[in-house]
Amino acid sequence: MKCRRCRGPAVIELRRHNAAFCPPCYTVFALGQVTKAIEDFEMIEPGDKVLVAVSGGKDSLALWDMLLDLGYRADGLYLGLGIGDYSDESGRLARAFAQRRGATLVEIDIPGEYGFDIPGAAEVTRRVPCSACGLSKRHLFNKAAIDGGYDVVATGHNLDDEAAVLFGNVLRWSTEYLGRQLPVLPAAHGFPRKVKPLVRLSERETAAWCVLRGIDYIVEECPNAVGNKHLGYKEALNAIEDQSPGSKNAFYFGFLDKASKHFTPEAVAEQEGLRPCTGCGAPTTDDELCAFCKLVGRMARAGSGAAS
């Protein structure tokens, strides 16, 4: 198989683009996709200070690497979630990458700073671990960005992530979520701007970036995510993609082009109902404490859910 750009030997085939690339031309292709996403959706302005949410996985490390290559001022933020060996290894890989690139990594350790870990929170709240994990991440990414004076938080959500979330929201017609499923959420009401520069790359493509660039990332799946609904949606979409390459792209970008605007009024109404949390000042739809402060309080009362 030959590279579409230079006709040299290809190492990666992208059926949805009817193309294959050699390593140097793949770099050009992937950076071009990220640049197009940033420009099309006006994600990052020149001079913006960017905080990249880094997990030690392929997407966030690829994103950080690409933003640095493209010349953005991008620091990383790593959250210690207290998920045993998985967290130890992912933290090690995030630190190793930062050192290799000479980049700044900000770290927040949830067990050390807030007195609980994600498995403990799942046990006490009797909800899936991804629930407390997502809630904590969203809150702490916002807080770190505001506290650190960053203009924008960049996350490694890729095309597969966005298509899978869209699939789940459409299955249940969760219109309140459909209205805010956008590649850019502008800064407002005490939230920093949030952007997803990898939406034009599939997760196979971000993994290929890491392999070709020699980036060591955590390959094993988070033990808490195994078997969750999100992974099931991805499998279903990949079964369709295998039969009809380009389906995920058409599903997600078709939604953004043709359907998203019909759901925005509901999301705007929710934003306008935000008020400051009485505990931490973060914006919340709740009357008093935000969901994160409630979780911290509940874990403190449970006692046994403290960091193990």
Next chain:
Amino acid sequence: MKVLLRNPRREVEIAGPLRVSALLERLDVNRESVLVIRGDALVTGDALLGDADEVEVRPVISGGAT
């Protein structure tokens, strides 16, 4: 050839020569959900794998509900 699989991590022995696309079919793996790495280099579906090769079939699907 030695084939490394993940989640859970395990190794299987498969006789070559065999194209990457045929290897994935034999393992019943969706080609959209993995990368195939021979040694430390990515290979495309038409690459021919030999008995002496060491190959990793690396899953690329990840994620919680964040």
